[in-house]
Amino acid sequence: MGSLLSGLAQLQSVENRLRAAKAKLARCRRSVVLQENRIRTEQNTLEAKKEELQLTRIQSDRLELDLRGRDQQIAKLRAALNTAKTNKEYASLLTILNTTKADNSKVETQILELMKAVEADEAECQKIRDEIEAQKEKLDQVRKEAESSAVALQQKVDSVQKEWDEAASMITPEALEVFRRVAETYDGEAVVDVEEQEGRSSVYSCGGCFMSITNESVNLLMTRDEIIRCANCTRILILKQNKN
Numbered sequence: 690m691g692s693l694l695s696g697l698a699q700l701q702s703v704e705n706r707l708r709a710a711k712a713k714l715a716r717c718r719r720s721v722v723l724q725e726n727r728i729r730t731e732q733n734t735l736e737a738k739k740e741e742l743q744l745t746r747i748q749s750d751r752l753e754l755d756l757r758g759r760d761q762q763i764a765k766l767r768a769a770l771n772t773a774k775t776n777k778e779y780a781s782l783l784t785i786l787n788t789t790k791a792d793n794s795k796v797e798t799q800i801l802e803l804m805k806a807v808e809a810d811e812a813e814c815q816k817i818r819d820e821i822e823a824q825k826e827k828l829d830q831v832r833k834e835a836e837s838s839a840v841a842l843q844q845k846v847d848s849v850q851k852e853w854d855e856a857a858s859m860i861t862p863e864a865l866e867v868f869r870r871v872a873e874t875y876d877g878e879a880v881v882d883v884e885e886q887e888g889r890s891s892v893y894s895c896g897g898c899f900m901s902i903t904n905e906s907v908n909l910l911m912t913r914d915e916i917i918r919c920a921n922c923t924r925i926l927i928l929k930q931n932k933n
């Protein structure tokens with residue numbers, strides 16, 4: 690393999706290591722963000738629960754007020770009963786009184802249920818608060834760990850980046866530009882081996898997209914030190930057997 694193609698092969702190998710190192714660093718930083726997100730989700734849940742709790746309290750207060758009004762009404766009805774002048778008037782007042790009492794007992798039941806809901810919501814809020822506290826402690830831990838590993842991972846990225854720059858300086862700017870473009874398209878995989886198809890000698894395919902490569906292209910690769918790209922996926926082709 691000529692110097693251009695072997696240079697590209699070398700650059701590809703460094704590119705792979707550089708991407709791996711950068712991915713590791715990104716994963717390390719993401720661990721902090723993930724933990725922060727976990728806490729934010731819990732905080733949102735807490736806010737929603739608090740709002741729900743507030744609404745239940747308002748509803749309960751309203752019913753209490755309603756109940757107090759009805760109690761006053763009952764007191765008035767009782768007084769009126771004592772001063773009823775006729776049996777008819779007494780009977781009618783008694784009916785109203787009983788209906789009001791029955792309504793009151795329904796409202797009382799509703800209030801009791803709402804109070805139970807308030808208690809449950811308060812307990813739930815406390816549980817979420819505790820969870821948030823625990824997650825915050827964990828965040829400190831995750832952050833400390835991430836910070837210390839990030840230093841080493843960043844150093845690794847920097848050192849591989851140096852290797853990359855060196856490897857890149859070994860090839861022409863035009864070739865480098867092609868490499869960059871293809872690498873961008875294929876997640877870093879710019880240079881691929883031409884592979885002999887299994888069980889069929891002299892039939893070749895692209896190691897990236899597995900489509901056939903013409904014998905003409907393979908001949909060019911064997912004889913010239915030029916960039917030949919897969920006609921299908923445009924990746925840069927090199928010959929496996931000619932490596933080193």
Ligand SMILES: [Zn+2]
Pocket residue numbers: 895896897898899900919920921922923924
């Ligand atoms: Zn291809």
